[in-house]
Amino acid sequence: xxxxxxxxxxxxxxxxxxxxxxxxxxxxxxxxxxxxxxxxxxxxxxxxxxxxxxxxxxxxxxxxxxxxxxxxxxxxxxxxxxxxxxxxxxxxxxxxxxxxxxxxxxxxxxxxxxxxxxxxxxxxxxxxxxxxxxxxxxxxxxxxxxxxxxxxxxxxxxxxxxxxxxxxxxxxxxxxxxxxxxxxxxxxxxxxxxxxxxxxxxxxxxxxxxxxxxxxxxxxxxxxxxxxxxxxxxxxxxxxxxxxxxxxxxxxxxxxxxxxxxxxxxxxxxxxxxxxxxxxxxxxxxxxxxxxxxxxxxxxxxxxxxxxxxxxx
Amino acid sequence: xxxxxxxxxxxxxxxxxxxxxxxxxxxxxxxxxxxxxxxxxxxxxxxxxxxxxxxxxxxxxxxxxxxxxxxxxxxxxxxxxxxxxxxxxxxxxxxxxxxxxxxxxxxxxxxxxxxxxxxxxxxxxxxxxxxxxxxxxxxxxxxxxxxxxxxxxxxxxxxxxxxxxxxxxxxxxxxxxxxxxxxxxxxxxxxxxxxxxxxxxxxxxxxxxxxxxxxxxxxxxxxxxxxxxxxxxxxxxxxxxxxxxxxxxxxxxxxxxxxxxxxxxxxxxxxxxxxxxxxxxxxxxxxxxxxxxxxxxxxxxxxxxxxxxxxxxxxxxxxxxxxxxxxxxxxxxxxxxxxxxxxxxxxxxxxxxxxxxxxxxxxxxxxxxxxxxxxxxxxxxxxxxxxxxxxxxxxxxxxxxxxxxxxxxxxxxxxxxxxxxxxxxxxxxxxxxxxxxxxxxxxxxxxxxxxxxxxxxxxxxxxxxxxxxxxxxxxxxxxxxxxxxxxxxxxxxxxxxxxxxxxxxxxxxxxxxxxx
Numbered sequence: 001x002x003x004x005x006x007x008x009x010x011x012x013x014x015x016x017x018x019x020x021x022x023x024x025x026x027x028x029x030x031x032x033x034x035x036x037x038x039x040x041x042x043x044x045x046x047x048x049x050x051x052x053x054x055x056x057x058x059x060x061x062x063x064x065x066x067x068x069x070x071x072x073x074x075x076x077x078x079x080x081x082x083x084x085x086x087x088x089x090x091x092x093x094x095x096x097x098x099x100x101x102x103x104x105x106x107x108x109x110x111x112x113x114x115x116x117x118x119x120x121x122x123x124x125x126x127x128x129x130x131x132x133x134x135x136x137x138x139x140x141x142x143x144x145x146x147x148x149x150x151x152x153x154x155x156x157x158x159x160x161x162x163x164x165x166x167x168x169x170x171x172x173x174x175x176x177x178x179x180x181x182x183x184x185x186x187x188x189x190x191x192x193x194x195x196x197x198x199x200x201x202x203x204x205x206x207x208x209x210x211x212x213x214x215x216x217x218x219x220x221x222x223x224x225x226x227x228x229x230x231x232x233x234x235x236x237x238x239x240x241x242x243x244x245x246x247x248x249x250x251x252x253x254x255x256x257x258x259x260x261x262x263x264x265x266x267x268x269x270x271x272x273x274x275x276x277x278x279x280x281x282x283x284x285x286x287x288x289x290x291x292x293x294x295x296x297x298x299x300x301x302x303x304x305x306x307x308x309x310x311x312x313x
Numbered sequence: 314x315x316x317x318x319x320x321x322x323x324x325x326x327x328x329x330x331x332x333x334x335x336x337x338x339x340x341x342x343x344x345x346x347x348x349x350x351x352x353x354x355x356x357x358x359x360x361x362x363x364x365x366x367x368x369x370x371x372x373x374x375x376x377x378x379x380x381x382x383x384x385x386x387x388x389x390x391x392x393x394x395x396x397x398x399x400x401x402x403x404x405x406x407x408x409x410x411x412x413x414x415x416x417x418x419x420x421x422x423x424x425x426x427x428x429x430x431x432x433x434x435x436x437x438x439x440x441x442x443x444x445x446x447x448x449x450x451x452x453x454x455x456x457x458x459x460x461x462x463x464x465x466x467x468x469x470x471x472x473x474x475x476x477x478x479x480x481x482x483x484x485x486x487x488x489x490x491x492x493x494x495x496x497x498x499x500x501x502x503x504x505x506x507x508x509x510x511x512x513x514x515x516x517x518x519x520x521x522x523x524x525x526x527x528x529x530x531x532x533x534x535x536x537x538x539x540x541x542x543x544x545x546x547x548x549x550x551x552x553x554x555x556x557x558x559x560x561x562x563x564x565x566x567x568x569x570x571x572x573x574x575x576x577x578x579x580x581x582x583x584x585x586x587x588x589x590x591x592x593x594x595x596x597x598x599x600x601x602x603x604x605x606x607x608x609x610x611x612x613x614x615x616x617x618x619x620x621x622x623x624x625x626x627x628x629x630x631x632x633x634x635x636x637x638x639x640x641x642x643x644x645x646x647x648x649x650x651x652x653x654x655x656x657x658x659x660x661x662x663x664x665x666x667x668x669x670x671x672x673x674x675x676x677x678x679x680x681x682x683x684x685x686x687x688x689x690x691x692x693x694x695x696x697x698x699x700x701x702x703x704x705x706x707x708x709x710x711x712x713x714x715x716x717x718x719x720x721x722x723x724x725x726x727x728x729x730x731x732x733x734x735x736x737x738x739x740x741x742x743x744x745x746x747x748x749x750x751x752x753x754x755x756x757x758x759x760x761x762x763x764x765x766x767x768x769x770x771x772x773x774x775x776x777x778x779x780x781x782x783x784x785x786x787x788x789x790x791x792x793x794x795x796x797x798x799x800x801x802x803x804x805x806x807x808x809x810x811x812x813x814x815x816x817x818x819x820x821x822x823x824x825x826x827x828x829x
């Protein structure tokens with residue numbers, strides 16, 4: 001297991017470097033100067049040139065890239081053009097909201113997906129067809145639509161939960177949970193549908209295996225067979241698909257943040273893209289890439305725990 | 314009779330769904346305990362106003378881009394501007410302007426929220442930080458060559474050139490006055506420290522979601538000058554969510570959009586108002602020698618072909634106007650009739666110009682794409698081919714008036730004819746990439762600038778705007794209406810702001826809790 005973790009960590013470094021290089025290149029290739037955005041429409045060419053020089057934007061691309069890398073490895077992601085605050089601080093302030101949302105989305109997706117997937121596998125026929133139909137809808141309907149409908153019904157009409165959803169956990173755990181319900185459901189439904197399909201297929205395969213008949217013949221209870229044996233084996237491919245699901249969740253969380261006024265990294269990146277706040281864009285993408293790589297590492301470890309055959313020798 | 318296998322299967326199913334059922338039950342139980350709407354409803358009654366304007370400023374430092382609805386809670390300006398275009402006292406009580414300097418007499422007994430006294434030195438620090446910083450409002454303050462602190466309550470702004478619009482600039486969101494101490498330690502970017510009636514209270518705020526401002530006990534105008542004990546500012550970016558928050562009672566006031574009006578109007582107690590807040594108009598950038606729009610007859614023909622009334626049918630919050638300035642504002646000229654739609658006249662002008670083959674590319678952002686497409690269709694009627702290229706907002710903002718495109722459509726937020734001329738029509742204006750200016754326009758502008766703040770300046774600026782219209786440097790003026798919605802059973806005194814042409818704003822000091 002140590003080998004697996006070390007291998008994955010070693011693989012993460014070039015991945016991060018490539019992501020950083022791509023983001024840097026994209027921001028460099030985008031037409032228009034951040035100085036022009038900062039100074040507004042009445043800026044003279046001279047004023048734009050002055051601000052570019054002050055921000056170091058007149059330096060050659062390679063020099064800027066090298067400088068950014070050198071600072072990034074020391075934990076310095078630069079200073080936001082818009083707020084003049086360190087990017088690390090700006091992102092750190094937004095991270096709890098994004099992590100809360102993604103965590104909530106994963107919990108909903110896993111609970112919903114695994115439960116419904118098992119249900120469909122155990123009850124072929126009408127239930128299975130209903131579940132298949134429902135998962136198709138879940139996959140087809142975008143998160144923002146779910147979010148708007150849930151918000152309209154449960155927040156606006158019924159007033160059960162707030163429209164302005166986010167409260168930090170450290171401020172009020174109850175309000176944090178309450179505010180997370182609708183955004184997490186909106187975010188988790190689509191991913192849950194994907195996991196449900198994966199679980200259904202994996203469970204059906206597991207339940208059709210000869211060892212299930214052996215266990216049944218040995219008098220092991222149906223409950224124990226499903227939860228202790230079939231589900232454990234089925235979870236291997238499910239976990240693999242959860243890694244993919246997570247990347248979808250992170251992307252979708254940016255939209256859900258907008259609908260529920262979550263002050264997360266997605267909203268920050270959106271405003272930074274509009275304002276050409278390159279340091280925040282680069283830092284934000286790097287941090288999100290770190291998050292994806294970190295979670296994938298955890299999934300790989302879980303995968304290895306469930307299936308010793310995938311552990312590197 | 315059901316088989317034992319089926320019963321077992323059902324039991325297992327129940328068990329697998331148990332976590333979902335538990336989660337739903339927990340969520341419902343918690344929701345039942347919640348009371349967000351009730352909390353919001355009680356807020357206004359207890360003296361807290363909850364307002365939303367879509368997104369907090371990235372920085373609260375003076376000169377940063379801030380929506381007025383946020384900026385005007387903690388901050389005040391040196392002077393104000395009323396709807397008649399008159400300068401009114403705020404932190405400055407008197408002023409004297411000459412061609413060489415603007416001298417301001419400051420209000421005594423004013424302190425910032427951090428206890429720092431407001432004085433001439435504070436004004437100097439603020440103006441210099443805006444003028445010399447990387448700010449979108451640095452440009453208009455570049456006319457100030459130096460600032461003299463005459464005494465604690467007198468500050469003199471020395472000017473590089475006669476600048477009749479400077480007092481107007483000082484009234485806008487470009488120049489809020491912040492604590493020099495907070496500017497020096499840079500904390501002002503996240504913690505606004507002004508002289509306004511409400512001071513930021515980080516302890517009661519939720520970062521990124523809600524900023525709470527409580528009444529400042531040392532406010533110079535006294536407690537009776539405002540109605541609310543506290544103001545909570547929200548940043549709800551989605552219009553539907555903002556409308557939902559208003560309906561559910563979480564907020565009391567919000568800006569809104571036309572598609573949300575029906576839903577809001579159907580809710581008891583919610584009222585709406587609109588006021589003109591944004592001005593936009595097409596600009597003919599490529600009007601230099603050999604340019605696509607070099608011939609004034611082609612520009613005039615294009616202006617006659619535009620039908621802004623047709624645009625209003627598609628975009629009801631855009632109201633057609635004949636000229637940039639509204640009646641009562643400096644620069645307004647009753648003699649300007651604009652270019653009422655007249656296709657025959659437009660075709661005749663094109664014919665007189667020799668029916669040149671005119672084709673132009675123009676960049677649009679998603680928010681003005683429809684407007685430009687309408688204009689392109691109208692211009693096609695007289696043989697002017699306009700290709701609309703849609704770009705994301707950052708690319709749009711940094712290129713639409715850069716000279717890359719012969720034609721452009723964008724906001725003109727200048728409040729005075731001096732600023733408007735300097736921004737778009739002077740030979741060296743940033744918005745005049747062709748760098749051309751007619752002798753007649755230059756002479757008229759020079760004369761108006763030389764008149765300074767004298768009474769005759771008004772008429773002279775009217776001449777300048779008339780020439781701009783006659784030369785068809787721009788036309789197709791429309792004013793965008795800002796829509797505000799509020800709970801009339803919780804808040805009294807909501808009206809269009811006195812400060813003209815600012816988006817997302819209400820007059821906070823005029824608001825009172827219902828029944829107070």
